[in-house]
Amino acid sequence: xxxxxxxxxxxxxxxxxxxxxxxxxxxxxxxxxxxxxxxxxxxxxxxxxxxxxxxxxxxxxxxxxxxxxxxxxxxxxxxxxxxxxxxxxxxxxxxxxxxxxxxxxxxxxxxxxxxxxxxxxxxxxxxxxxxxxxxxxxxxxxxxxxxxxxxxxxxxxxxxxxxxxxxxxxxxx
Amino acid sequence: xxxxxxxxxxxxxxxxxxxxxxxxxxxxxxxxxxxxxxxxxxxxxxxxxxxxxxxxxxxxxxxxxxxxxxxxxxxxxxxxxxxxxxxxxxxxxxxxxxxxxxxxxxxxxxxxxxxxxxxxxxxxxxxxxxxxxxxxxxxxxxxxxxxxxxxxxxxxxxxxxxxxxxxxxxxxxxxxxxxxxxxxxxxxxxxxxxxxxxxxxxxxxxxxxxxxxxxxxxxxxxxxxxxxxxxxxxxxxxxxxxxxxxxxxxxxxxxxxxxxxxxxxxxxxxxxxxxxxxxxxxxxxxxxxxxxxxxxxxxxxxxxxxxxxxxxxxxxxxxxxxxxxxxxxxxxxxxxxxxxxxxxxxxxxxxxxxxxxxxxxxxxxxxxxxxxxxxxxxxxxxxxxxxxxxxxxxxxxxxxxxxxxxxxxxxxxxxxxxxxxxxxxxxxxxxxxxxxxxxxxxxxxxxxxxxxxxxxxxxxxxxxxxxxxxxxxxxxxxxxxxxxxxxxxxxxxxxxxxxxxxxxxxxxxxxxxxxxxxxxxx
Numbered sequence: 001x002x003x004x005x006x007x008x009x010x011x012x013x014x015x016x017x018x019x020x021x022x023x024x025x026x027x028x029x030x031x032x033x034x035x036x037x038x039x040x041x042x043x044x045x046x047x048x049x050x051x052x053x054x055x056x057x058x059x060x061x062x063x064x065x066x067x068x069x070x071x072x073x074x075x076x077x078x079x080x081x082x083x084x085x086x087x088x089x090x091x092x093x094x095x096x097x098x099x100x101x102x103x104x105x106x107x108x109x110x111x112x113x114x115x116x117x118x119x120x121x122x123x124x125x126x127x128x129x130x131x132x133x134x135x136x137x138x139x140x141x142x143x144x145x146x147x148x149x150x151x152x153x154x155x156x157x158x159x160x161x162x163x164x165x166x167x168x169x170x171x172x173x
Numbered sequence: 174x175x176x177x178x179x180x181x182x183x184x185x186x187x188x189x190x191x192x193x194x195x196x197x198x199x200x201x202x203x204x205x206x207x208x209x210x211x212x213x214x215x216x217x218x219x220x221x222x223x224x225x226x227x228x229x230x231x232x233x234x235x236x237x238x239x240x241x242x243x244x245x246x247x248x249x250x251x252x253x254x255x256x257x258x259x260x261x262x263x264x265x266x267x268x269x270x271x272x273x274x275x276x277x278x279x280x281x282x283x284x285x286x287x288x289x290x291x292x293x294x295x296x297x298x299x300x301x302x303x304x305x306x307x308x309x310x311x312x313x314x315x316x317x318x319x320x321x322x323x324x325x326x327x328x329x330x331x332x333x334x335x336x337x338x339x340x341x342x343x344x345x346x347x348x349x350x351x352x353x354x355x356x357x358x359x360x361x362x363x364x365x366x367x368x369x370x371x372x373x374x375x376x377x378x379x380x381x382x383x384x385x386x387x388x389x390x391x392x393x394x395x396x397x398x399x400x401x402x403x404x405x406x407x408x409x410x411x412x413x414x415x416x417x418x419x420x421x422x423x424x425x426x427x428x429x430x431x432x433x434x435x436x437x438x439x440x441x442x443x444x445x446x447x448x449x450x451x452x453x454x455x456x457x458x459x460x461x462x463x464x465x466x467x468x469x470x471x472x473x474x475x476x477x478x479x480x481x482x483x484x485x486x487x488x489x490x491x492x493x494x495x496x497x498x499x500x501x502x503x504x505x506x507x508x509x510x511x512x513x514x515x516x517x518x519x520x521x522x523x524x525x526x527x528x529x530x531x532x533x534x535x536x537x538x539x540x541x542x543x544x545x546x547x548x549x550x551x552x553x554x555x556x557x558x559x560x561x562x563x564x565x566x567x568x569x570x571x572x573x574x575x576x577x578x579x580x581x582x583x584x585x586x587x588x589x590x591x592x593x594x595x596x597x598x599x600x601x602x603x604x605x606x607x608x609x610x611x612x613x614x615x616x617x618x619x620x621x622x623x624x625x626x627x628x629x630x631x632x633x634x635x636x637x638x639x640x641x642x643x644x645x646x647x648x649x650x651x652x653x654x655x656x657x658x659x660x661x662x663x664x665x666x667x668x669x670x671x672x673x674x675x676x677x678x679x680x681x682x683x684x685x686x687x688x689x690x691x692x693x694x695x
Contacts, residue, residue, distance in 0.1 A: 141531035151551030155225035161370030167495035
């Protein structure tokens with residue numbers, strides 16, 4: 001069993017987690033991809049471990065328990081690119097080094113969010129952290145499929161606005 | 174019917190910028206038979222082009238050309254290249270504005286006399302007052318179709334307003350209503366009534382909100398006296414050996430430098446671009462920039478004392494539904510130094526969608542303190558603070574070392590809060606949070622100011638030439654045929670959203686310019 005599998009981020013493990021969210025499809029034995037191919041753990045430039053770490057880091061920066069992994073994966077998939085490789089290598093190595101100094105195998109092996117957050121707080125001013133955090137503001141929250149999870153209804157002009165659809169329907173005041 | 178004027182036609186008035194100042198001025202002059210060439214840096218977008226999507230709309234409309242920032246304001250840290258959220262398009266920021274249209278209070282025209290000298294502030298009285306402005310305000314309100322003025326009814330209150338109103342009344346506030354808004358509550362002036370769509374900031378797709386883009390601009394063009402050139406980026410204003418301005422150099426949509434001759438030039442590029450242009454137009458005769466013998470060009474930059482208060486409740490509010498800013502508390506707008514600051518502030522309803530809430534609720538914030546706020550987005554209500562800030566000589570627009578794509582130095586915006594601004598903001602946060610707590614808020618968020626939309630004061634109006642850049646007509650003290658026609662002419666900021674006053678001043682200035690042209694004095 002590889003290290004990645006132990007971390008629960010193999011294709012199979014991800015499939016199991018994500019089937020619950022109902023968004024992934026199996027495209028072949030041992031392969032999986034999001035319906036729009038936007039999220040696959042097939043990384044070509046950075047390692048699976050690095051992508052798994054980015055995904056966990058994204059969840060730790062903007063933790064929403066109602067938001068499934070696939071949306072975080074979409075938000076960080078752009079780091080699997082040549083021009084991001086050095087940034088990711090250095091950043092993930094720093095996260096793992098800090099985790100090891102705290103007695104853990106690596107960042108993603110740390111069981112408690114608050115322990116991981118302590119590591120993130122210590123590197124809050126780094127270019128790596130700020131790049132990942134800043135990218136998530138649009139990368140995560142500007143996904144139209146995420147909006148309904150927060151109740152946000154998005155575009156309304158095509159539906160005639162809310163003049164007949166509850167602009168003043170508050171009933172608990 | 175749309176006019177086309179020759180570059181060598183030196184009988185035209187050139188207006189730079191087509192927003193609340195320049196767009197209105199261009200139309201008003203054209204209606205009086207004055208020939209106008211309006212130069213607009215942005216493109217043309219109409220209601221069918223506007224997008225109900227915050228980031229996509231921002232990409233379509235916002236001015237995102239480079240600017241730099243300095244000073245201790247948080248915007249310089251969190252949005253260092255984006256000091257303002259304003260629009261680069263025909264119609265300017267009247268596409269984006271929320272529509273709040275309230276007159277200055279009488280005493281606000283005379284800030285120095287009313288408040289007395291304030292240490293560190295560069296206060297001054299306007300050379301005009303409420304009585305002089307009253308008829309122009311009336312014309313502006315009719316043009317914009319402002320609700321609760323004339324015989325125009327108020328807008329209905331949305332969910333966000335109902336929470337806001339209940340909290341305000343619980344605190345004993347009495348001046349609470351759905352605002353005086355340039356958003357139709359009934360069909361008016363060929364524009365339809367508000368459909369409670371939200372997305373007021375992204376351009377009103379119904380045209381229910383007044384914008385120069387689809388009112389003054391096409392009406393001016395229909396006279397045959399107005400030519401609007403879009404994608405025209407003005408580089409420099411030229412003058413002759415007598416010191417009179419003679420024309421304007423600009424880069425056209427193909428990037429070619431053009432020279433439009435002019436009898437009169439009116440600058441209305443907003444409070445960053447207008448002083449930048451005057452400074453970039455420095456010459457041997459005017460080494461410190463045009464109209465800058467006072468050294469006041471670019472100084473006294475004001476952005477209103479702003480901030481927001483959001484709150485979450487145990488039940489849904491859905492604040493994004495309906496008119497974004499149709500709700501106001503005016504009780505705190507008075508001048509009452511007992512509160513620990515001079516001047517006053519308005520509280521107005523406000524909402525952002527999830528994408529902008531994530532960007533602006535607590536810029537740079539992360540972790541569960543931040544995300545649990547967004548988890549309750551559906552149960553959130555919001556308001557905006559807009560109060561008078563102190564003009565300070567060191568809060569100023571200067572030329573940056575950074576250059577734009579044409580090689581022109583961009584504007585650097587330096588801003589630091591005055592202690593009066595801080596005291597006012599803290600008072601407003603406390604009152605805003607108390608309003609929501611009175612309705613049962615489970616958590617409140619005193620949210621820092623966004624990149625500025627109210628940008629004022631960098632070419633201010635003054636009685637004496639040594640105190641400011643232009644006189645009571647917006648005519649520069651130094652150059653008789655050069656005018657300031659936007660919010661940069663504000664002597665002080667008052668507590669009110671500035672657009673109505675910019676429009677009233679533009680209507681009045683058009684009257685002055687056409688009269689003086691007829692008399693042959695300019």
